[in-house]
């Protein structure tokens with residue numbers, strides 16, 4: 001891992017889970033890091049939190065401008081804020097589809113739109129989008145969520161093509177089930193959270209969930225100059241779930 005000394009990063013959804021681990025890792029490696037989140041109240045030094053809702057364009061533009069002013073420029077955008085949705089196509093109405101697409105897909109577009117003019121002035125510009133194994137795995141009971149992450153996957157490729165000649169790299173990470181507060185909330189709603197956790201773990205080839213720090217490591221690699229020739233790719237951080245095609249014996 002190269003160090004991030006002199007680089008300036010903005011992490012959306014950086015107050016919790018994968019975003020938080022990423023912001024802390026980049027800062028520990030020497031980057032100056034701002035966090036954009038719905039609730040940045042838990043964000044502490046050396047990070048600085050900026051309150052914004054990625055589904056509100058004006059709030060994203062304001063927060064990105066304020067963050068870039070504090071950072072003194074921008075080299076790295078980690079487009080990570082996202083929300084879940086469960087069920088088949090019969091379980092979510094139009095309003096829910098629009099709400100989740102607005103956060104998970106258009107939210108990343110809004111942050112990128114606000115960040116690109118600043119990234120163009122960087123010598124090491126990188127965008128990393130947090131996608132999901134759901135983009136390509138055909139997971140049951142995740143129609144809406146999977147569609148949003150499929151869109152993030154395509155968006156990553158299209159943005160990589162559009163901005164490659166400007167020296168801006170765009171990649172995504174595809175986490176499997178990662179042990180974050182999000183998964184904690186899902187488990188808490190299950191009738192038997194311990195049994196549900198055991199079932200999730202058994203589904204993993206590694207027999208355990210992915211940690212937020214492991215996803216952060218992949219994001220940091222794709223954000224760092226070490227991956228300078230890598231753009232338009234997705235990096236799975238899923239304990240082998242997709243690539244190995246293993247099922248519990």
Ligand code: NAD
Pocket residue numbers: 012013014015016017018019036037038039052053054055080081082083103107130131132133174175176177178179180181182183
């Ligand atoms: P999390 O709920 O722990 O953290 C998400 C953060 O995003 C929170 O701080 C939340 O306040 C913020 N956020 C949510 N909506 C927002 C909005 N409209 N505007 C600004 N901030 C908002 O979740 P996590 O598990 O760390 O997930 C982070 C990303 O990783 C998401 O994009 C998710 O789809 C993706 N992901 C998670 C998993 C998993 O198993 N945890 C797997 C694959 C992909």
